[in-house]
Amino acid sequence: xxxxxxxxxxxxxxxxxxxxxxxxxxxxxxxxxxxxxxxxxxxxxxxxxxxxxxxxxxxxxxxxxxxxxxxxxxxxxxxxxxxxxxxxxxxxxxxxxxxxxxxxxxx
Amino acid sequence: xxxxxxxxxxxxxxxxxxxxxxxxxxxxxxxxxxxxxxxxxxxxxxxxxxxxxxxxxxxxxxxxxxxxxxxxxxxxxxxxxxxxxxxxxxxxxxxxxxxxxxxxxxxxxxxxxxxxxxxxx
Numbered sequence: 001x002x003x004x005x006x007x008x009x010x011x012x013x014x015x016x017x018x019x020x021x022x023x024x025x026x027x028x029x030x031x032x033x034x035x036x037x038x039x040x041x042x043x044x045x046x047x048x049x050x051x052x053x054x055x056x057x058x059x060x061x062x063x064x065x066x067x068x069x070x071x072x073x074x075x076x077x078x079x080x081x082x083x084x085x086x087x088x089x090x091x092x093x094x095x096x097x098x099x100x101x102x103x104x105x106x107x
Numbered sequence: 108x109x110x111x112x113x114x115x116x117x118x119x120x121x122x123x124x125x126x127x128x129x130x131x132x133x134x135x136x137x138x139x140x141x142x143x144x145x146x147x148x149x150x151x152x153x154x155x156x157x158x159x160x161x162x163x164x165x166x167x168x169x170x171x172x173x174x175x176x177x178x179x180x181x182x183x184x185x186x187x188x189x190x191x192x193x194x195x196x197x198x199x200x201x202x203x204x205x206x207x208x209x210x211x212x213x214x215x216x217x218x219x220x221x222x223x224x225x226x227x228x
Contacts, residue, residue, distance in 0.1 A: 001171075034214040043203055043218035044154065050212045087154060091213035095169040098154040 002026050002090050006099035012107040017078045021102045023071045023088035031067045032092035038101075039084045047086075048073065078104075109134035111204050111219035119198075119226050125191040129204030129219055136185045137162045142207040143187045144215060145178060147200040155200075159207060160187050194226045 003026035013019050023033065031051035036044035046055045048064035051071055061076040075082055083106050088099040115127035129143070136143065145157040158168035160178040168176045172191070180187040191198060201223050205215040 032212060034212065036215075043205075043221050044215070045218075046214055046216035049208075049214040055214075055216065089154075089215070094167055095171070096156040096213065098156070100153045 001095055002029060002093060002097055004088055004090055004097050004099040006086075006088060006102045008102060009100065010103040010105065012105050013078055014107045015078050015080055019075045019078055019104065021073045021086055021104075023066075023073070023099050025069045025071075025090055025092075028068045029090045029092035032090055033064075033066065033071045034089045034091060035062075035064055035073045036087045036089065037082075037084045038087065044087060080106075109206065109217055111206065111217060113202060113204050113219045113222040115222060115224070117223060117225060119194055119224060120228050121195055121226055122193055125189070125194050125198060125202075125224055125226070127189045127202055127204075127222065127224070128186050129188070131185040131187075131206075136180065136187065137182050140209050142209055142213075143178075143180060144205050144207045145189045146203045146205055146215065146218075148203070148221075149197075149200045157189065157191075157202075161209075196226050198224070199226045200224060 005024045007022045033051045035048040038044040052064045063074050085101045085103045087101050110132040112130050119125045142159045144159040158178050160166045160180045166178050175192045177190040201221040203218050203221045205218040208214050
């Protein structure tokens with residue numbers, strides 16, 4: 001199985017900050033990488049697919065980049081509704097695997 | 108807009124079989140462009156992919172579940188189902204159904220709201 005490792009596991013930031021979350025794959029996955037946002041008690045929501053494509057309806061302050069083994073999710077200017085847990089997911093090979101999550105908290 | 112909704116018992120006894128159903132609203136379950144998947148999340152933990160079903164009946168499962176999983180589809184009722192046998196406390200989780208894009212990048216969207224299944228006697 002491909003292991004996905006996110007860093008940091010948790011992060012404190014303020015409204016208006018620029019934030020970057022990193023996801024590393026245990027082997028090259030090209031750009032087969034998706035990002036999700038999950039709020040407490042809710043299902044995950046797709047933000048980014050194919051490493052850098054913004055899902056329809058997702059604010060443009062969210063962006064993704066990377067290929068191979070290293071990927072980043074960037075939020076350019078944090079809004080109050082962005083405080084949540086973020087997960088990466090590889091879709092390069094079965095079984096599909098997720099990172100352990102990055103919890104973004106208000107400073 | 109496509110919506111998914113899970114249903115099934117919230118409490119299952121150890122060694123028994125967990126059974127859940129996902130109903131698809133506002134779209135077709137027979138589209139050749141998508142797969143229908145189950146994903147779970149133990150309380151306070153991360154996400155684990157369980158398996159998937161194509162409308163034609165082809166299925167794929169996570170080997171970590173060691174043959175305990177069966178996913179089936181009823182296209183006439185726009186439902187797909189999960190069965191997980193010989194459950195233990197480790198199978199306690201929120202279970203989500205989701206549509207998976209079949210174009211190659213296999214993202215999950217949308218998701219159902221999730222249903223908590225507790226394994227306990």
